Amino acid sequence: MSYLRSFSIILVCLFLGKGIQALLGLAIPGSILGMLILFGLLSAGLIRSHWVQSGCHLLIRYMALLFVPVGVGLMDHFALLSANSLPILLSTIGSSLVVFLVIGIAAHHKEK
Structure with a gap:
């Protein structure tokens, strides 16, 4: 129930x-x-x-089982992903750096 x-x-x-x-x-x-x-x-x-x-x-x-269809979908579009791998990589790295900076600044101001 x-x-x-x-x-x-x-x-x-x-x-x-x-x-x-x-x-x-x-x-x-x-x-x-x-x-x-x-x-x-x-x-x-x-x-x-x-x-x-x-x-x-x-x-x-x-x-983990719920992510299997997503993985299969990514394999279907491998050519598209490989053609755009540089913008995907740069945006992933850039957005991660922005998140790290914002968290670092927020933690720094919280410690004061």
């Missing part, structure tokens, strides 16, 4: 996020909006963490 309640809450948040994304035409994926809705409900105390804990643990346990 706990799995049913857990997955129901997670799916309702997912469908709400997808609905908001479709209605507003946002560039943010509906799944991300759904996670933010779930986070907001958990933070506000409207949903108790133990209500969704069993479903979350099950999804996390099999998360």
